[in-house]
Amino acid sequence: MGKYKPAIILTLTLAVFLVSSKLPGKSWVVSTIAGSGIRGYKDATGTDAQFAHPHGVAVDSSGNLYVTDSDNHRIRKITSGGKVTTIAGSGIPGFANGTGIEAQFDTPTDVAVDSSGNLYVADRDNNCIRKITSRGVVTTFAGSTYGYKDATGTAAQFDSPLGVAVDSSGNVYVADYFNHRIRKITSRGVVSTLAGSTEGYTNATGEEAKFDHPGGVAVDSSGNLYVADWFNHRIRKITPAGVVTTIAGSSYGYKEGTGTAAQFSRPSGVAVDSFGNLYVTDSSNHRIRIITPDRKVITIAGDGTEAQFYFPKGVAVVGTGANLLIYVGDFWNNRIRKIELK
Numbered sequence: 001m002g003k004y005k006p007a008i009i010l011t012l013t014l015a016v017f018l019v020s021s022k023l024p025g026k027s028w029v030v031s032t033i034a035g036s037g038i039r040g041y042k043d044a045t046g047t048d049a050q051f052a053h054p055h056g057v058a059v060d061s062s063g064n065l066y067v068t069d070s071d072n073h074r075i076r077k078i079t080s081g082g083k084v085t086t087i088a089g090s091g092i093p094g095f096a097n098g099t100g101i102e103a104q105f106d107t108p109t110d111v112a113v114d115s116s117g118n119l120y121v122a123d124r125d126n127n128c129i130r131k132i133t134s135r136g137v138v139t140t141f142a143g144s145t146y147g148y149k150d151a152t153g154t155a156a157q158f159d160s161p162l163g164v165a166v167d168s169s170g171n172v173y174v175a176d177y178f179n180h181r182i183r184k185i186t187s188r189g190v191v192s193t194l195a196g197s198t199e200g201y202t203n204a205t206g207e208e209a210k211f212d213h214p215g216g217v218a219v220d221s222s223g224n225l226y227v228a229d230w231f232n233h234r235i236r237k238i239t240p241a242g243v244v245t246t247i248a249g250s251s252y253g254y255k256e257g258t259g260t261a262a263q264f265s266r267p268s269g270v271a272v273d274s275f276g277n278l279y280v281t282d283s284s285n286h287r288i289r290i291i292t293p294d295r296k297v298i299t300i301a302g303d304g305t306e307a308q309f310y311f312p313k314g315v316a317v318v319g320t321g322a323n324l325l326i327y328v329g330d331f332w333n334n335r336i337r338k339i340e341l342k
Contacts, residue, residue, distance in 0.1 A: 026322065026341040028300045030307035033065075033327075034078050035335035041072045041091060042084075049084035051076070054329040054336060056110030056122070056164070056216075056269070056314035065327055066119055067336060068108040068314070075111065075121060075132060078336060087119070088138050095126045103138035105130065110216065110314060112166040120172050122164040128154075129161060129174060129185065141172070142191050148179045149191075156191035158183065163217040163228070163269075173225055175214040182214060182227060182238060194225070195244050201232045202244075209244035211236070216269035216281070216314065226278055228267040234260075235267060235280060235291060247278065248297050254285045262297035264289070269315040269329070279326055281312040288312065288328060288339060301339055309333065 032047060040050035052071035059065050065078040066087070074089030086101060094104035106125035113119050117134040120141060128143035140154055147157035161183075163175035170187035173194070181196035193207060200210035212231035219225050223240040226247070234249035246260060253263035265284035272278050278291040286309045287302030301307045314329035326339040 028305075028307075028339055029342045030301050030337055030339050032335050033082055033338045034084050035330075035333070037334055039071075039334050041069075041074070043076075043086055044084060046082040051334045051336070053331050053334065054313075055108070055331060057316045057327045057329045057336065058111045058113045058119070058314075059316045059318050059327060060113045060117060061115070063318070065316070065336065066111050066113060067329060068111050068121060070107050070109060073105045073107065075105070075108065075119065088132050088136055093125070095123075095128075097130075097138050097140060099138065100136040103130075103132075109162050110164045112164045112172070114166045114170060115168065120164050120166055122161040122174065124160050124162060124177075127158045127160065129158070129164060129172060142185050142189050146178075148176075148181070150183075150193055151191060153189040153191075156185075156189075162215050165217045165219045165225070167219045167223060168221070173217050173219055175217045175227060177213050177215070177230075180211045180213065182211070182217065182225065195238050195242050201229075201234075203236075203246055204244060206242040209238075209242075215267070218270045218272045218278075220272045220276065221274065226270050226272055228270045228280065230266055230268065233264045233266065235264070235270060235278060248291050248295055254282075254287075256297055256299060258297070259295040262291075268313045271315045271317045271326075273317050273324070274320060279315050279317050281309075281315045281328060283311050283313065283331075286310060286312065288315070288326065307339075309337070312337075 042050035055070045056068040063080040067076045075087045093106040096104040109124045110122040119132040121130040127146040129141045131141040149157035159178035162177040172185040174183040184194045197207045202210040215230045216228040225238040227236040235247045249264045255263035268283040269281040276293040280289045310332035313331045316327045328337045
């Protein structure tokens with residue numbers, strides 16, 4: 001997360017921001033920072049660049065954005081000036097550790113960045129979590145063939161890992177999609193199950209809890225994890241002790257409201273800011289939603305507003321108040337979008 005100086009008015013207007021989802025005199029503005037809308041592959045600047053179904057997004061402390069370009073099987077970087085380059089991946093689906101374009105991925109879906117600039121990638125169809133150093137060296141952090149096994153490094157098994165997040169201690173969290181579990185990987189590669197068991201919906205602790213194809217994950221500064229529970233149409237919270245509760249959402253649909261009175265349709269990505277606001281890509285509703293700390297759900301962009309998205313997937317957030325920036329992987333539009341207050 002980038003380091004931004006809060007606006008002088010932030011203390012007085014934060015309560016207004018949480019309730020109305022904007023600051024006085026400000027409106028949410030959506031723009032395209034990269035991608036032409038044409039499905040393809042091209043390293044260039046801004047809308048001259050091309051992506052093929054961009055999914056996950058993450059931002060580092062210097063404001064660089066990283067994207068899992070899923071159907072190009074590459075990891076791309078976008079500078080603050082909009083210049084798009086390829087960090088790793090040959091473009092050919094496969095599995096290979098190496099440096100830069102010597103490496104291979106197979107449908108990468110999400111990316112997270114740690115405080116040292118290392119990237120962690122959910123390499124979905126390889127059933128692995130890959131690590132990319134700041135020099136572009138790709139290794140396998142955990143996982144091997146598909147299955148379910150808690151172990152260390154490549155002895156562990158996942159089944160289509162979809163979402164990934166990293167905390168300040170270097171622990172990596174994974175939404176293990178077809179295993180319906182949330183997994184934790186320590187900085188030494190030890191994989192364990194934090195929560196989840198068989199497919200379903202249950203709020204409980206650890207393996208007594210149930211998810212239905214969990215997608216995006218995010219972690220806050222206190223170690224709480226937030227999960228976009230795809231087919232349960234809910235946003236769930238997991239404490240460091242593994243206690244699972246529902247933050248917002250109920251049945252399939254679209255509805256603003258508080259907590260379980262709200263409705264989502266296949267929420268895909270989730271991000272959290274330093275004040276505890278959650279940002280959700282409500283994929284099948286083609287909207288970007290905010291959940292405030294008091295669990296109010298508000299739509300800030302998408303259908304019903306002037307801006308439009310087409311199955312948004314990943315989301316990342318930096319800054320606070322008037323300096324807030326939200327980045328979205330706009331999957332079917334083959335674009336990376338930015339939402340800001342202006």
